[in-house]
């Protein structure tokens with residue numbers, strides 16, 4: 001039995017963070033064998049601190065001494081302490097400013113996580129600028145490094161359950177955010193092609209922590225008696241720890257030209273069934289609106305499973321943990337995913 005993953009619930013955020021950031025043996029072996037230091041760019045968001053923590057612990061377990069830099073603007077100064085507490089060295093930097101980027105320390109291994117999504121409707125120009133000029137700054141500064149760059153499954157068009165998008169499918173992004181995310185990919189791919197930079201692009205669909213994600217969004221709606229819109233009727237979900245683990249394992253497949261890896265869970269989950277299950281656990285009946293459209297943002301992550309194995313935490317477990325966490329007053333980041341949005345408007 002996978003007794004190591006069957007915790008009934010978490011009593012504290014510290015315990016939750018420890019669980020999310022536990023590295024696998026496969027990861028320990030991989031990162032310990034990479035020469036040079038690490039830089040995590042855009043560390044101060046929803047995933048970065050957990051990613052830094054997993055990386056530091058993997059390096060420690062592997063018995064190697066390397067510096068892991070955590071770089072962000074640190075718009076929330078509390079994140080500096082959070083980063084430091086795991087042994088990551090924080091550096092304040094606006095990656096939009098090339099003069100500042102030029103002064104960043106050398107790092108053979110770069111994880112790129114910065115991006116802009118929300119606010120695109122009111123200032124699409126800024127979204128395009130950040131999502132394309134920042135990657136260009138990074139590629140110029142770190143052209144000799146290995147780069148794992150986060151992207152999104154939104155670069156694909158909608159597809160029906162059973163026809164989930166594969167890495168070889170032609171992108172068809174809808175709206176400025178998704179189009180600029182493809183722009184971000186194209187900049188990294190351009191430098192991979194022309195400068196020989198070794199790159200892997202991570203097309204992620206919906207990481208789930210207990211404090212944010214599609215499941216937490218639905219819990220909030222059900223608890224408040226708000227309607228759950230069913231038009232975007234199907235989603236792919238993945239445990240935050242697994243999303244981070246696959247993304248770091250992508251250092252194994254960085255290449256020139258750039259490689260692409262879909263990162264998400266193996267199931268295509270019905271939003272209606274998910275909300276009903278959550279409703280049972282929470283003791284509240286969800287209120288539904290609309291009907292399922294035939295297609296949604298869905299990705300096939302079979303390539304990642306064949307290379308790195310299946311996720312450690314199944315979706316059923318994330319659902320149970322999330323309900324228990326919320327019922328016991330566990331904190332929400334109050335950062336909704338807006339996964340119901342289908343017109344590209346963020």
Ligand SMILES: NC(=O)c1ccc[n+]([C@@H]2O[C@H](COP(=O)([O-])OP(=O)(O)OC[C@H]3O[C@@H](n4cnc5c(N)ncnc54)[C@H](OP(=O)(O)O)[C@@H]3O)[C@@H](O)[C@H]2O)c1
Nearest residue numbers: 042044045046047072073074075095113114115150206207
């Ligand atoms: N979480 C998911 O389920 C999911 C799904 C699909 C794609 N992704 C992608 O995966 C990446 C990581 O996800 P996330 O949820 O952690 O993203 P996030 O919460 O948006 O965090 C990204 C962080 O990057 C930093 N940043 C933005 N612009 C910057 C700049 N100019 N200079 C320095 N730092 C900057 C910001 O922190 P500061 O304000 O402190 O600088 C921000 O909090 C993102 O690119 C996201 O688009 C995530």
